Amino acid sequence: MKEPPTSLFRTPLTPLSFLRRSASVFRDKPAMLHRGRTTTYAELAERALRLARALQGVGIQKGDRVAVLSPNTPAMLEAHFGVPAAGAVLVALNTRLTSQEIGYILSDCEARTLLVDSELAHLVAHPRGELPCLKNVVTIADEAPARPTGPGYAAFLAAGPPDGASLAVEDEDQLISLNYTSGTTGRPKGVMYTHRGAYLNALSQALELGLNAYTTYLWTLPMFHCNGWCYTWAVTAVGGTHVGLRRVDPAEVFRLIKEHQVTHLCAAPTVLIMLASHAAEHQIALGQRLHIATGGAPPAPEVIQRLESLGAAVTHLYGLTETYGPHSLCEWQPAWDGLPWAERARLKARQGVPDILSLEMRVVDDAMGDVPADGRTMGEVVMRGNTVMAGYYKQPAATAEAFRGGWFHSGDLGVVHPDGYLEVRDRQKDIIISGGENISTIEVESAVFEHPDVLEAAVIAAPDEKWGEVPKAFVVPKPGRLPQPEQIIAFCRERLAHFKCPQAVEIVAELPKTSTGKIQKYVLREKEWSGHDKRVH
Numbered sequence: 001m002k003e004p005p006t007s008l009f010r011t012p013l014t015p016l017s018f019l020r021r022s023a024s025v026f027r028d029k030p031a032m033l034h035r036g037r038t039t040t041y042a043e044l045a046e047r048a049l050r051l052a053r054a055l056q057g058v059g060i061q062k063g064d065r066v067a068v069l070s071p072n073t074p075a076m077l078e079a080h081f082g083v084p085a086a087g088a089v090l091v092a093l094n095t096r097l098t099s100q101e102i103g104y105i106l107s108d109c110e111a112r113t114l115l116v117d118s119e120l121a122h123l124v125a126h127p128r129g130e131l132p133c134l135k136n137v138v139t140i141a142d143e144a145p146a147r148p149t150g151p152g153y154a155a156f157l158a159a160g161p162p163d164g165a166s167l168a169v170e171d172e173d174q175l176i177s178l179n180y181t182s183g184t185t186g187r188p189k190g191v192m193y194t195h196r197g198a199y200l201n202a203l204s205q206a207l208e209l210g211l212n213a214y215t216t217y218l219w220t221l222p223m224f225h226c227n228g229w230c231y232t233w234a235v236t237a238v239g240g241t242h243v244g245l246r247r248v249d250p251a252e253v254f255r256l257i258k259e260h261q262v263t264h265l266c267a268a269p270t271v272l273i274m275l276a277s278h279a280a281e282h283q284i285a286l287g288q289r290l291h292i293a294t295g296g297a298p299p300a301p302e303v304i305q306r307l308e309s310l311g312a313a314v315t316h317l318y319g320l321t322e323t324y325g326p327h328s329l330c331e332w333q334p335a336w337d338g339l340p341w342a343e344r345a346r347l348k349a350r351q352g353v354p355d356i357l358s359l360e361m362r363v364v365d366d367a368m369g370d371v372p373a374d375g376r377t378m379g380e381v382v383m384r385g386n387t388v389m390a391g392y393y394k395q396p397a398a399t400a401e402a403f404r405g406g407w408f409h410s411g412d413l414g415v416v417h418p419d420g421y422l423e424v425r426d427r428q429k430d431i432i433i434s435g436g437e438n439i440s441t442i443e444v445e446s447a448v449f450e451h452p453d454v455l456e457a458a459v460i461a462a463p464d465e466k467w468g469e470v471p472k473a474f475v476v477p478k479p480g481r482l483p484q485p486e487q488i489i490a491f492c493r494e495r496l497a498h499f500k501c502p503q504a505v506e507i508v509a510e511l512p513k514t515s516t517g518k519i520q521k522y523v524l525r526e527k528e529w530s531g532h533d534k535r536v537h
Contacts, residue, residue, distance in 0.1 A: 012168075012172040012196075013196045014084070014169045014198075014199055015080075015199050015202055016085055016167040016195075018236045019045050019048060019081045022041045022239045023044065023045035026239035028041075028042065029041055029213070030241045031043070031044040031236070032241070032243070032244060034073065034243070045081075048078050049085060049167070051082030052085035052086040052164075052165030053086075053161050053163065053164050054156050054157050054160030055082070055086040055113060056160070056165060057161050057164075059112070060087075060088050061088075062174075063174070064087075064089065065089045065091050066079070066083045066086070066089070066111065067114045068083070068090065068091070068093065068115045069093040069124060070116070070120070070223075071117060071119075071222075071245075071246040072219035072222065073117065073140065073142045073244055074142075075117075075142065076092070077242060079092075079115060080227060081236075084169070089109075089176065090176065090177040091105070091111055092179065092227060095117075095222065095224060098123075103130060103131065105180050105188065105190075106126075106134060107130070107131055109190055109393065111133060112133055112134065113134070114138070116137060116138070116140065118143075119142075119143055124137065138151055138153055138156045139151070141153065141154075143246060169195055172195045172199070173194050173195070173390075175195075177198070178191065178192060179191045179225075179227065179321050180321075182321075182518070189392045190392060190395075191321045191389045192389055192392070193227070193324060193389065193390070197386060197387055197388075197389070198230055199233070201326070201387045202234040202237055203234070203237065204326075204355045204358065205355075207357075208315075208329055208331075209264060209315060211234055211238045213238055214263065215238060215240030216241045216261060216264070217231060217235045217242055218243045218253065218256055218257065218262040219242060220245060220253060220265045220266065221266040221267055226325035227325075228325075229293075229295070229324075229325035230325055230326075241260075243260050248274070250274050250279075251278065251282075253275060254278070254284055257286070257290065261288055262290060263289070263291060265292055266293040267292065269294055269296070269297050270456070270517040270519075272303050273303055273456060276303060276310075277455060279310050281479070284310065285311060286310050289312075289313065291315065292313065294315070294317065295325075297517070297519070298424055300445065301348070301349045302345070309341070315329055315330065315332070316329065316351065318352065319387075323408070324387045324389070327355065327361065327387055328353055328354045329352050329353070349446075350417070350422065350423040351381075351421075351423060353422070354383075354385070357385075358386060359385045360384050361382070361422065362382050363379040364380055364382055365379050368382075370416075371415070373416040373420060374416075374418065375415050378414065378415055378425055378438065378440075380412065380413060380428065381413070381424065382405075382407035382408060382410065383407065383408050383410065411427055412424050412426070412428070413426045413427065413431060425440040425443065426441050430461075432459075432469055433469065434467045434470050434499060437499060439500050441460065441521075444492070444496065444502065445473075447491075448492060450491075450495065453477050453478055453481035453483035454488070456511055456519075457474065458524060459472065459473050460474075460524045460528065461528075462504065463529060472505070473502040473504070473506070474505075474506050474508050474524055475505055476507075476509065476511060483507070486505075489502055489505060511524075
């Protein structure tokens with residue numbers, strides 16, 4: 001029997017279909033609110049298509065890379081649909097990188113067109129000889145007047161041909177975006193996302209976090225970071241409203257939450273600390289239910305407890321750039337509702353189980369065998385499935401190493417609890433081996449963070465003549481507080497085995513962080529180990 005055409009029973013999966021549907025179903029509904037301007041879903045679709053046609057008009061072809069350097073603006077959201085609608089690959093650049101780092105990424109991905117916010121134009125003032133592939137630079141004027149970096153964004157859209165692009169693709173496995181890793185241990189790598197993977201991850205986030213047409217989502221998370229954990233596409237899929245935010249300022253965040261009745265936001269734990277501290281200082285309580293998703297680093301249970309005491313509901317997500325952002329979540333069990341806050345916060349701090357479309361995640365030993373679900377035996381977290389990257393761009397050796405054994409190796413060490421929930425204990429490179437005993441820096445940090453005077457904490461291995469290495473804590477105190485190192489050490493000794501406690505505490509004004517808010521422990525380690533040989537015991 002002759003097989004029927006594929007189109008009868010199979011449509012390629014692409015986030016572009018989300019905008020196509022919402023522009024039809026929610027035509028006049030606000031798609032984005034930003035600085036007093038409202039963009040409806042019909043307008044968003046129209047502008048995305050105009051961008052796609054303008055890109056095609058300057059020679060962008062299928063598979064070409066188009067880079068965007070912008071805060072969370074309407075143009076950045078439009079690029080998440082307009083660039084792939086042109087058949088191109090979106091490269092959302094980290095706005096906190098140096099000019100040299102941005103130049104490296106533009107060169108590595110061979111970007112042919114760059115859209116840049118005028119406030120950030122100085123970061124891309126590279127001599128054209130250094131970027132021979134870059135043919136077009138377009139300036140976005142959102143906050144500051146446009147500088148003469150290139151033609152203006154509005155004029156660029158207006159100059160495009162009247163047709164030639166659509167919100168559809170023929171191949172769901174073609175690339176939709178490249179997201180570059182932070183490069184803390186070497187050159188950043190381009191992580192390849194496909195239309196299919198982005199579609200499925202976005203749907204998973206919408207389902208797990210309860211997004212719908214009543215959702216108002218505040219962009220406290222950068223859209224450049226894993227395409228905003230795919231929420232650029234997830235919020236659009238359900239016809240929710242995006243609220244733009246150029247930079248995280250706690251006072252502005254709470255103002256927008258109140259003004260727009262924000263229902264959802266995502267943020268790294270470091271941002272949650274800022275929000276909780278600001279709320280406590282100004283005695284702010286939420287007037288409506290706010291759903292907060294956090295990830296990027298393990299949140300301390302006390303941070304979760306602080307936010308929930310304001311009236312927020314916190315969901316802990318876990319993943320990496322290589323898994324389109326979130327791959328798992330601490331799926332809440334109704335039986336936990338009646339537990340005391342402290343116990344609920346402790347449970348929520350776990351990384352949980354694979355989300356509904358990711359499905360596969362294990363903790364394995366060196367032989368790729370599953371570790372026992374005893375909450376104690378550590379192994380490496382590995383994943384595979386619908387939301388794992390297609391590989392590293394132009395780096396087959398690094399891809400093969402990451403995918404050895406048929407699983408993506410995260411580099412995170414974790415345990416599996418008897419209920420099947422994962423808890424990440426450390427990065428492989430961060431684990432402390434003191435006198436032959438493994439010490440989780442995350443466990444020590446959680447104890448330090450419980451001290452009432454501590455705002456932020458980071459624990460690393462410091463050299464020790466007797467034990468090889470021992471824990472040392474770096475502490476940022478709360479405003480107006482000045483805890484003494486010996487007080488913090490004594491505080492930890494009441495909560496941890498003595499060999500796990502910090503042997504030294506250094507009070508600092510701030511901790512070194514990546515552009516996405518993760519603490520750069522390697523910076524602290526390099527300082528501590530200067531003049532010493534790092535040994536494994």
